[in-house]
Amino acid sequence: MVANLLQEEQYILRRAQAKGQAENPPAPSTAPQSSQEREIQQRLAEFRTALQEAERAFRHMEDLQDTFDFSYKMYYMPGRDHSHDPQYAQHVQALQAKLQSLDRQRREVVAQIQQLLGRSETLRDFLQQELSAWHERQQRSCLGAPADTCLLQLQDWFTALGEGLFQLLQLLRAVGELRQKVTYEQDPLQSELPLLEKRLQEQLTCLLQSAFVVEQQPCMPTPPSRPLVLRTANKFCTRARLLVRLHDRNHRMEANIHIDRDLPKTRGFRKFNILTSSSKTVLVGDSPREGLVCDFQYLTLKEQKGGGSGKGSRGTNEGPLAVTEELHLITFTLAYAYCGLELKLETSTLPFVIISNNNQLSSAWASVLWFNMLSPNPKDQQFFSTPPPAPWPRLAEVLSWQFQSTAERGLSQEHLHMLAEKLFGSKPSPESALPWTKFSKDGAAGFSFWAWLDGILALLHDHLKQLWKDGLILGFVSRKQEKKLLKVKRSGTFLIRFSESVLGGVTCTWVEHPESGPPAFRAVVPYTAAELASLALPDIIRDYQLLAEENIPENPLLFLYPDIARDEAFGPYYSQRHEGILTKKKEYLNQRLIRV
Incomplete structure (x- = not known):
């Protein structure tokens, strides 16, 4: 009888809902389910x-x-005796x-x-x-x-x-x-x-x-785009969530965090303490969307000084791993109870790198990339004792993500082809793989491939983000390919590429066609963050002047490759000019910087 009543109630509700939908405009459709x-x-x-x-x-x-x-x-x-009871x-x-x-x-x-x-x-x-x-x-x-x-x-x-x-x-x-x-x-x-x-x-x-999962991996407030790299004495946060939103309100659920609870048996492996509170009572709000969350904020790490592993006592031969290759883990534990069932739940973060100086940030991020790209075991703290090589297709995808997250535009196939030639010396095959040392340590120019690439990412983030996003910077072009692209274009056609010899440098190259002889290619000394901090690249291109043989100064940068007028391409990015007006009485006339 109760089941029949419930079915009748469901029928009444469906009929009322159908009537309400007929009277009201349809709501925006949700994303289709897989x-x-x-x-x-x-x-x-x-x-x-x-x-x-x-x-x-x-x-x-x-x-x-x-x-x-x-x-x-x-x-x-x-x-x-039931003999007298016939029933x-x-x-x-x-x-x-x-x-x-x-x-x-x-x-x-x-x-x-x-x-x-x-x-x-x-x-x-x-x-x-x-x-x-x-x-x-x-x-x-x-x-x-x-x-x-x-x-x-x-x-x-x-x-x-x-x-x-x-x-x-x-x-x-x-x-x-x-x-x-x-x-x-x-x-x-x-x-x-x-x-x-x-x-x-x-x-x-x-x-x-x-x-029981880690919802937010350990991350410092800055830079927000590079989690899993922590600096000693700097605050960071992390958060875990229990997806089963059921709990006993009479039971006090206590969450704890531990760093390197199962410490690797490696000589020289650094040990750290969490200075701020490492325990928290899990509280649940009334909203079903709040969930059972262990949110640890404003955590700080301090290296232990004992055992000869403290800062300043670590010799070159004390540990087999560099500081930026040493991986650490935070483990969450939760005392859970519900309906008479009591359990101790546990989950761990992804391995992270602990640094003591911002100069180590780039190398630490390279380690984070390499580990998460290649490690089959999310808890392998000994990964860098024998790091495997990275297949080029997988590495190319991860490199493109760096540009996508930094400046909202990933790498094209042409960009990746140039980078592959830089790394392998020829067109890569699907079996091509790059060793860890060649990616982050070795470099013929005095710096590694990753240091060069990360310098470009920093330059894009600070000074060229919008130009890269809008496709005005060609970016990764070899000098051989650069000449091949420009030689068929009219004089004054230029392109913007990243320097291969200067860390975090960008330059312009243009073509000139003399009356006789082969075309000439001119390139400007690369601009770095030091120059672009005082003068934006669009303004440099607008006002650039070439002084040669006492000729009248002129701007040789006329058309952005393939064939866009300079002012049409960069006009929206020019800073506002403040020209001097001679008719007004002014103590000083305005000035502006011009690159020559």
């Missing part, structure tokens, strides 16, 4: 329906048991029929619970796949890739499955109470219930353990 998401939603709905069926079957079993128990106490009195045999026969009916119902309930556990295992596998995909997206996001790392959808799914499993746990406990009241030979509850309880406990443990 087939995997639809599969999860459907399986969750089927799990809820099957759970309701199991609860109805349990209530029916409860009624049958009450009926049998009453009849048993009323009519079954062994040890007495006793009928009572015993009816009682046996009630017991058989109860046995059938118990077996049906056990089968339904087994089916529910099978459904939940399959559903948990689906959620684990989605969670693994989220971990990969978060790792790519740490490297600068555009990726959605929102956890709200996963939290809804994990919470829904957790609610179902805890509801099933309560059902199992209620079934166990019935078994304590009435049991018999070959009772299915006697043989099956302990196994079902153990299986359910294992499922809940696995679900809760996998649902």
Whole structure:
């Protein structure tokens, strides 16, 4: 009767909602779900329906048991003489029929619970796949890739499955109470219930353990685009979340953090302390979107001085790893309790690098890139003892992310081709791989490939971001390719490229076609951040003058490659001129810098 009433209420609600939608304009459509998401939603709905069926079957079993128990106490009195009771045999026969009916119902309930556990295992596998995909997206996001790392959808799914499993746990406990009241030979509850309880406990443990994740990897407030690089004495933050939003409000949930809890047995490995509070009570707001979050902010690290591993005592031979190749971990632990189940949950951050000087930031970020690009084990703190080479296709993708996150425009195939030629000396094959030392340490120009590339990224971020984003900087062009592009263009055509010999330098090269002879190519001494801090590149290009052989000064930069008039290309970026007006009485005339 209750089930029929609920179905009627659902029908009334659907009819009212359909009427309301007809009267109101349609709401903006949400993002389309993937087939995997639809599969999860459907399986969750089927799990809820099957759970309701199991609860109805349990209530029916409860009624049958009450009926049998009453009849048993009323009519079954062994040890007495029933020869004078002609109806006793009928009572015993009816009682046996009630017991058989109860046995059938118990077996049906056990089968339904087994089916529910099978459904939940399959559903948990689906959620684990989605969670693994989220971990990969978060790792790519740490490297600068555009990726959605929102956890709200996963939290809804994990919470829904957790609610179902805890509801099933309560059902199992209620079934166990019935078994304590009435049991018999070959009772299915006697043989099956302990196994079902153990299986359910294992499922809940696995679900809760996998649902405890690091939502925000360790990150300093600046620079925001480079997490997993921390500096001693500088504040940083990190956050973990339990995706199963169920908790016992009478139980105080305590979250703790530990750094390098399982310290690698490596000679010279530095040890650190967390100076600020390393424990926090998890509080939950009323909004379902707030979730169970352990948010640690304003944390600070300090290196331990004891054991000869302190700052200033680390000799060149004391440890096998450089400071920027030493990887550290923070572990979160959470004391969780709900519905009589108590667990200690644990999760860890990705390995991060600890530096003591901003000069080490670039090298540390190179280590973060290399580890997250290549390590199959997210907890491998010994990764740089034997770092593997990076396949060029994978490295090219990660390098493009650096430019995408820094200046909102990644690297084109032409850019990557030039970089590959710089690294490998020829066109790379799919099997081409770059060693770690060649990426971050060795360099014929006195600096490594990564140091050169990171200098360009800093220049883009501070001075050329909009020009790069709008495609006005050609960027990575070899000198051979530069001449090939310009020689077929008219005189005064120029392009902007990054210098290969100066760290963080950008230059202009233009072509001149004399009346006779081959074309001439002119390049300006590269501009660095020191020059661009006082004069923006568009203004340099606008006012650039060439003085040669006492000729009248002229600007040789006329057309941006391939064929765009200089002022048309750079006009929106020119700074406002303040020309001197001679008709007004002024003590001084305005001045402006001009590059010659």
